[in-house]
Amino acid sequence: MSAADASILLVDDHSVVREGYRSVLQKQPGLRVIAEAADGAEAYRLYKSEAPDLVIMDLSMPGIGGIEAIRRIRQWDKGARILIFTMHQNAGFAVQAIRAGARGYVTKTSPPETLVRAVMDVLAGKIAISPDIDHELALSRLGGESSAADVLTAREFEVLRLLLAEKTTDEIAETLHVSPKTVANLHSLIKDKLGVGSDIELVRLALRQGLLTEPDLGEA
Amino acid sequence: MSAADASILLVDDHSVVREGYRSVLQKQPGLRVIAEAADGAEAYRLYKSEAPDLVIMDLSMPGIGGIEAIRRIRQWDKGARILIFTMHQNAGFAVQAIRAGARGYVTKTSPPETLVRAVMDVLAGKIAISPDIDHELALSRLGGESSAADVLTAREFEVLRLLLAEKTTDEIAETLHVSPKTVANLHSLIKDKLGVGSDIELVRLALRQGLLTEPDLGEA
DNA sequence: CGAGCCCCGGGAAAATTTCACGACATTGCA
DNA sequence: TGCAATGTCGTGAAATTTTCCCGGGGCTCG
Incomplete structure (x- = not known):
């Protein structure tokens, strides 16, 4: 392990962003980027063929998202090391992400040193969380109020993500390879678990909990 | 102008992403990155002190967002060239963004060549839009997002307002003294007029058009 | 007056939500 | 180790809602 470089698979749907990972990681001795993917499905395929020591992956991607990709990769290889960035x-x-099997979670606002540090920690077998998320987690613990989407299972969370992305039931069924009935069922179950009665309440709850990202357009 | 390299200011709140811009742009002769900023306010300051030939900027950033930053910079320098990425x-x-004064709009999913091409176009005085957005714009022209709630009658708008206030069909029927059936019919008609297929799309459209007061979570 | 909207609601078809049930994996406990 | 107990995922069918098509009444405008 110490003789050869650690091999890394980069997954992000923005090619210029992958370029950024590369640039930062190349400066670090002992690391080598061996492949790149632009979505979860491609990541899964490449993981199977390349067997990298570490995957660095974004969460929001077209098609199957990051969470689902984590699950599939970990199903293929229980020992897979995946760092969410x-x-x-x-x-x-x-x-x-952690529940699905990720070994680390770092935000893109973090300085490059934090990413490098997290990469090293995960390769060493540790769990790596960036400081800002540590703080958020602490707050959500203290807040106590019926916490966010952590009452949802990974599957339910994934369906919620796709619903919020304005996908139809049939489209979601297609991407997840399940029956449309099942998606509708999960949709219903999600609303039940989150205690909302309509899709409208569902979206507004997602907004409050920061699950939806809208840019700040300022005043007109 | 043509003798010296074109100077560029990069603005993005993700440092690793800025690294990606840099890496791509450096391969292109004639371009030189002279400064970086992590938010709109810093971008404005740096623009005034460095007077770059081009600004490449993200939209969603902490503090003042990208749109507001465009306005301020253009207020300071009417000839400023700003490319949104x-x-x-x-x-x-x-x-x-274009209305606020940007000279280009490129999505991060675009390949590096598209970004480079857009940079060159904007420096040459043209307006640059990436193909995917071109397509979106064409669709919205052809009857995609029916402008605002000015296609709705007063009655319909009132029902929409109540729906967004997380009222149930029966509650709305109660307040408006009509049959629940009528409310359901109007609800359906509203979605049809606005060209959306689900309540989730409906809420997000309302968000975009400022019909919903967004929960202000975040920094001062 | 006739044309064009808007508001209101009924009925039937289509889609959805909901409910009840099994298969499967994991956990906890004796 | 054996064996409930629990929780997740998935399907089918019933119950409900949404959608579509329809007509009547009221209103304005040329």
């Missing part, structure tokens, strides 16, 4: 500064996402 | 694949945001 994302813009979502949200404890709920972090909880879901 | 963002993850938001949304025609509405592109329209707002």
